Amino acid sequence: MNMSKRSSVQRQCLAALGAVLNVITAFVAMTLRLPIYLDSTGTVLISSLLGPKYGIVTGVLGSILSGLTFDIYSFYFAPVQILTALTASLVMHSHWGKGFQLVISGLAVALPTALVSAVITAFVFGGQTSSGSSYLVAFLHNLGLELTVSCFVVQILTEYLDKLVAMLLARLVLKKGVLKKYGTL
Template sequence: MKKTTPHQLALMALAVALNIVLGNLALFLRLPIYLDAVGTMLSAAAFGPFAGILTGLSSALITGLTTDLFSLYFAPVQVCVGLMTGLLVYRQTFKGPLIIKALLITIPGTFIASLITVLLFGGITSSGSSMIVQILNGLGLNQTLSVFLVQLGTDYLDRFLALTLVVGALRIMPSYKKRVL
């Protein structure tokens, strides 16, 4: 972002609120996906990697200080998602289908999230996906592998859903339509 306009600031603030509301909804409902990066991806796709990173960090900070302390620890994942979405969607460094873009956005963040989950929290977080980790672990899978496999599956589903929503939203906004076609 070269010069931030009031329009961009307003959309980024809306994106932060979107992250907080959707992330808390997923947490409250104990969904196996997170929904806390939809706004991050929206900002990154509309304005570039820096906007995505700023939106993700702001969301993690506010959520971590208000409703879910775990969110603070996963701020590096928000940074990664903002960066990757900005590169793949805003800068269009890869022209492939959404299904592949979602995977490319997912993989780096999954490594980071898995490390955080295993090293800091012993495999258990506030997310609904922790239940799946415990089931796999109870079936005999080692905890690190259980965390990684669940994280990969839930992250991919989460990022694909978020990316589909973001691209759909940007396609109906005239000033962003050309960016995502």
């Protein structure tokens, strides 16, 4: 097997492992009814390591696997995974993907994904999904906020925390593990 073909196979395997990481962490979050999703941990990691193309494959594959195994709602959020891969790749490959700026740059990933997630949650599911954040949407809606506004408020909070956790984990893995041992792929 020539070197470029071997490298391509390695990248595809890493993307598949990232998808499995998405499924496992999403399953844990759903089982524990956490208000964050943890469904994009692998997407952010692979986007950071290999770029947006492999990040998109990771995210969409993770959505499909989750949808087939335990969370039918995840199919509908595949566009959020695509957006996560694109924005996380940009942020993590810039100087904003390091140190304290990572906390701030989490907003650059969270804002667009929150907007898309809020629209999907409000218009496709009426504010109720399998996530623990649905309780927060219902609470805000019962306080008198319009459903779409309730979804967006909850999504911006939960997406920010979710993406920040994913970005911090990706940074840790890259800094302490993969890049230290192997350098760039």
